[in-house]
Amino acid sequence: MKNTVNIKTGIIGLFFVVAFLMIPNSSNAQATETAETVFIKVEVDGLSCPFCAYGLEKKIKKIETAKDIKIELEEGELTFNVKNSHQPTKDELTSIVKDAGFTPKEIHFSKIAFKEKTND
């Protein structure tokens, strides 16, 4: 009887261990997603004009997988991220920015998200 209980407990324990190993670790998943994502920051002059700024946003939205598009009108910066597989080249981005009516100053690519500006 005691042996039967031990076997049952062992089976249940094994089941939980296997189940635990099968669940993807959330931090691993996040890390994978981050590893697959490239963060892009575009610095431009004249972003204070809302028609131009939202025009740039509109054109960036057309890049496949582009998300989290943020415009900092005061700073003259636009940040977004895309999957690695759809990362635009610097030349492609320059062309998009020019198409929106701007001359890009700097374009940065990063593996980690850019720090958000805080309003003090």
Added chain:
Amino acid sequence: MSVILSCNLFLLSCSGNKTENKQQSKNNRLTEWKFVRLISLDSISPIGIVAQNNFLWVSDVANNQIVKINLDGKQLNSIKGFQRPMHLDIDKNKIYVPEYTSDTIQIWDNGTKTTLSIKEKPDGIGGVSVKGKTIAIADFYNNRIILQQDKKTTIIGKEGHDDGELYYPTDVQITNNLIYVADAYNNRVQVFDWEGNHKQIIGWNEHIKVATGLKVTENQVFIADFEGDRVLIYSLYGKLLQILNNNFNQPTDIEIVGNTMYVVNFKGKSITIFENK
């Protein structure tokens, strides 16, 4: 015979001038706008403003909504879910909301939203003006105005800096026989007839920095100079009547209700109110 004809023509031209002068003098008398107060719009980033009965509607481009406020600036309610709404218009109680991102015009009619059919493909709708079955659309990135009538579409302007050419138009208004265009980055307002013929330039001498918004009343033209932080007031003939220089912070649009002028400030997130004394 020719002497009599010449005299008649002379008298006729004198009478025409007299009528015009009389009208201009009336316009001049009407223009003495005085600052009343500044109203904060809190987190609203306004682009367009239109009046509906005793209320105002403001497009809030940053928060993708249009906001209803009373004439004292109190926010009453909002309609969300627009994609970067720009210069609005109201016709027969329907609110026309140009969506800059989707390149569509949404019509808000008493709780129902429908999409206006546009026969041309715009790229960045900055503003819309509606008069019955005629609709004018400021097509920002295509540097043109799409004039859509019942069965006819007329394209007005093309990219350029000469008379009749446009450079990033942001706002438009139809009157009974003319179309006024905020030719933003040509730093002026241009006037066309309904056939698309260029008629007039307004604001050139005042070195407007960016002519972002406009309002045309029955006898005056108001221009919002976004980068110049001012509002310029002209007669319909283009004669400068008054420049308002203070209490603006990136003005984008103007609305007139009776003797009161409402100017929305994009950066200032506010409305500047003037009265015609």
